Amino acid sequence: MIIAARKSLEEIRNMLSGYKRILVVGCGTCVTICWAGGEKEVGILSSQLRLASSKDGNELSVMEAVVERQCEKEMVIEELGDKVPGVEAILSMGCGAGVQTMAELFEEKPIFPALNTTFIGMPEKEGLWLEMCGACGDCFLDRTGGICPVVRCAKGLLNGPCGGNLETRCRK
Amino acid sequence: MTRENKKIIAFCCAESAYRAADRAGRLRIRYPDNVRVIRIPCAGRVSVLHILKAFEKGAAGVLVMGCQEGACRHLTGNIRAKERVKYAKDLLKEVGINGQRVKMVNFGPDMAQKFAREIEEMVEKIKEEK
Amino acid sequence: MPVKLGLFLCDCGGSLKNIDFPKIRGNLGKLEDIAFVEISHNLCLEEGEKAIASRILRENVNRVVIAACSPALCEDKFMRLLEGLGLNSDLLSIANIREQCSWAHKGDVTEKALEIIRMAINKARLLQGVERGEVPVNKEVLVVGGGFSGMKSSLELSRLGIRTTIVERESTLGGKLKELEGFYGLRTSPNEMFASMTRMIEEDKNIEVFTSAEVARVQGEVGDFAIRIRSGEKESSQSFGAIIFATGYRTEILPQDFELKPGGNIISQQRLVEMLQAPEKLARRPETIGFVVDFSDENSRLPTLSALKNALAVKDKLGSEVYVFCKNLKVDSEGTEKLYREARDRGVVFLKFEEKPRIYGEDGRVTIEARDVLLGEEVTLLCDLLVAEEKALPPEGTKALSSMLNIETDSQGFYQDENVHLYPVASGRKGVFFVGGCRGSLDLGRASTDIASAVGSVHELLSPGGAMVEVEKVKADSQKCRACLTCIRVCPHEAIRLVRVDSERWVAKIYDLACDRCGICAAICPATAIKFEGYSDEQILAEVEAI
Numbered sequence: 001m002i003i004a005a006r007k008s009l010e011e012i013r014n015m016l017s018g019y020k021r022i023l024v025v026g027c028g029t030c031v032t033i034c035w036a037g038g039e040k041e042v043g044i045l046s047s048q049l050r051l052a053s054s055k056d057g058n059e060l061s062v063m064e065a066v067v068e069r070q071c072e073k074e075m076v077i078e079e080l081g082d083k084v085p086g087v088e089a090i091l092s093m094g095c096g097a098g099v100q101t102m103a104e105l106f107e108e109k110p111i112f113p114a115l116n117t118t119f120i121g122m123p124e125k126e127g128l129w130l131e132m133c134g135a136c137g138d139c140f141l142d143r144t145g146g147i148c149p150v151v152r153c154a155k156g157l158l159n160g161p162c163g164g165n166l167e168t169r170c171r172k
Numbered sequence: 173m174t175r176e177n178k179k180i181i182a183f184c185c186a187e188s189a190y191r192a193a194d195r196a197g198r199l200r201i202r203y204p205d206n207v208r209v210i211r212i213p214c215a216g217r218v219s220v221l222h223i224l225k226a227f228e229k230g231a232a233g234v235l236v237m238g239c240q241e242g243a244c245r246h247l248t249g250n251i252r253a254k255e256r257v258k259y260a261k262d263l264l265k266e267v268g269i270n271g272q273r274v275k276m277v278n279f280g281p282d283m284a285q286k287f288a289r290e291i292e293e294m295v296e297k298i299k300e301e302k
Numbered sequence: 303m304p305v306k307l308g309l310f311l312c313d314c315g316g317s318l319k320n321i322d323f324p325k326i327r328g329n330l331g332k333l334e335d336i337a338f339v340e341i342s343h344n345l346c347l348e349e350g351e352k353a354i355a356s357r358i359l360r361e362n363v364n365r366v367v368i369a370a371c372s373p374a375l376c377e378d379k380f381m382r383l384l385e386g387l388g389l390n391s392d393l394l395s396i397a398n399i400r401e402q403c404s405w406a407h408k409g410d411v412t413e414k415a416l417e418i419i420r421m422a423i424n425k426a427r428l429l430q431g432v433e434r435g436e437v438p439v440n441k442e443v444l445v446v447g448g449g450f451s452g453m454k455s456s457l458e459l460s461r462l463g464i465r466t467t468i469v470e471r472e473s474t475l476g477g478k479l480k481e482l483e484g485f486y487g488l489r490t491s492p493n494e495m496f497a498s499m500t501r502m503i504e505e506d507k508n509i510e511v512f513t514s515a516e517v518a519r520v521q522g523e524v525g526d527f528a529i530r531i532r533s534g535e536k537e538s539s540q541s542f543g544a545i546i547f548a549t550g551y552r553t554e555i556l557p558q559d560f561e562l563k564p565g566g567n568i569i570s571q572q573r574l575v576e577m578l579q580a581p582e583k584l585a586r587r588p589e590t591i592g593f594v595v596d597f598s599d600e601n602s603r604l605p606t607l608s609a610l611k612n613a614l615a616v617k618d619k620l621g622s623e624v625y626v627f628c629k630n631l632k633v634d635s636e637g638t639e640k641l642y643r644e645a646r647d648r649g650v651v652f653l654k655f656e657e658k659p660r661i662y663g664e665d666g667r668v669t670i671e672a673r674d675v676l677l678g679e680e681v682t683l684l685c686d687l688l689v690a691e692e693k694a695l696p697p698e699g700t701k702a703l704s705s706m707l708n709i710e711t712d713s714q715g716f717y718q719d720e721n722v723h724l725y726p727v728a729s730g731r732k733g734v735f736f737v738g739g740c741r742g743s744l745d746l747g748r749a750s751t752d753i754a755s756a757v758g759s760v761h762e763l764l765s766p767g768g769a770m771v772e773v774e775k776v777k778a779d780s781q782k783c784r785a786c787l788t789c790i791r792v793c794p795h796e797a798i799r800l801v802r803v804d805s806e807r808w809v810a811k812i813y814d815l816a817c818d819r820c821g822i823c824a825a826i827c828p829a830t831a832i833k834f835e836g837y838s839d840e841q842i843l844a845e846v847e848a849i
Contacts, residue, residue: 009263010266033788035828038828040219047224047228051269123787179849186374187723193401197372200405202408216821222825222843222846231849242721245820247721248822252792
């Protein structure tokens, strides 16, 4: 599953400066599961944006929406088709694929990413995800006992000059 | 904020803080009247969104009131509430609202004095900032 | 159906003088969806209830808001009233204008009362009501552990007509009953008790016993636990409605607490009992015997009891001089105070220390040096035998079992004993109970109280017919659920499982009987798919909206 983390509010607001009507779009798949861009996170970010702009005395209208899978054109059109014309900019809470799908569909509107897509991973427990895969396109897990030595090495080194690990930390 | 109405919202766990508030009334312990109590089954029911929305609606402060640590009927509800309040503080700071305006408080059902004191403290804190 | 609200205001016998009720009526009566505003003096009395009933029926409202005292006091009563009228009792919203408004502030509080009532009205508009329904439950109970507590639980449940299965790790039932010397204050000897209980269990058709068996897996939830029982090589699966754990405790002398290793002249209570059973086998009669209790552990109720009992037995059978070193003598269990007095009368000397005594061996004898806080002097005692206190510990396998059940243990490793809401025998997981030694109730009296309490709860839970529950009060919307497992991981009651709907998609299902209605899942769900009727996001935010 794709894991992402939200950008800071400051960064997001800088991107959005000057726009008065925006649409925050979450995605109902990977980023919902990793607590970064599901319906609740859309609500939280929208609420923050409204609070921040009212504190600054600016007017900002924030609409909220969630697309089942933001990387599917049909689903995006179905969910957002009639909402997009009413806004000046779209803030995507999807992964990189979601942002680009929307950018392709709504050429006339600026699309901003609210998340940093970080890695492909698995949940360790609620709220904690481990990086498992770097999507390198050259999988050799068959030769490494099912452990990716590149992604799961802190230095990203295959066969690096270390002595293996000791209690989850690198030796030397 | 433009719509600020100086109200304090207290999300009160029905097992403890809500009872403490009732008891404060029974003992005629006076506290500021701008607090509005919302009864919830467990402090763990409060989500970050509830806290943010309260501020959006113009609340000046939010108190999340649950059971004493180790005495939550739902075992982890109050601990989760504490973590969420911490998270909400960060989110509010990003917005430019003092994180001290949201607070987690632990109660036993008989702590009427503490209930009154916490409300007073929050009111004082909000006054100081003006 | 459009919302039609009925609003009742109660001035508590005219005592809430700082609220202007007619003003509230004037103000709120204007709202479109309010059918009526009725001011009453005593809603909680019979006349008040009658007035509510007739007004509700006459006006045919579908939501009821009552502004009165705290819902902690009146909610149940009014819910029953609505139910009696054929209305769904969850269509009620209560505004607490007495404890948290009128009584809490001086001066006129009409404005605040008005706002509190508005909050309740806002919430009432969104209430959906919850149906009550029956859930089928399996009537059989699994008892883990076949010692006193396990056997007694099974026998008691059998008397109530509930079938039980005992799973015992050892090859025979009995547990500690087989080892004990005697019960203080009881004529029955542990052996006799063991024999009679085993006989009763053998004759009882409601009780099935697996010995040399273990619980290998626990799945499911109250009413339908799927248990795998491993017995040697064989494994069998069975469903149970509830589980009682009576896994007992073990005792151990912790060598790290003493400078000397046990053996030689430092012996355990157990070894002393063996000596007392056959004093003629002793090479030499010990002239002086010392006891140390409350040395390493504050939880010394049982060691105290057995030390006192054994000190008296020593006096009886060996006639030695007996000294008991203690920090605190826990005499709060049944009959222990009397035992203590008896021991003193019989010449047992008690010495009270604050700092740990120094203990070392010398020429086959043991020297104990301690500062007696009552005498205010250093005391040195040379004794032939030192009987060390044993520490009561949770039995082996407790950790594995608790992680399998996902149930917490207390600071000493015993099963949950610290939560006031679950105290004494319930656990975070509904339908799972702990009795006797495994939760630290070490003596017979306490264990019996545990058993009575657990048996009562089990009987209530598995009462004839199915169990009545509020159907889908907390529900995961199968369309919105993304099967992220978050709710399953955070549920403190193990009430959520992943199931397939339409034999395709996986979604979270919340089991009504196992759920304890805390709403932790609803607060954490990243897809906001979980709706907690009565405390849903919309309903809570509607209250916030009113301020």
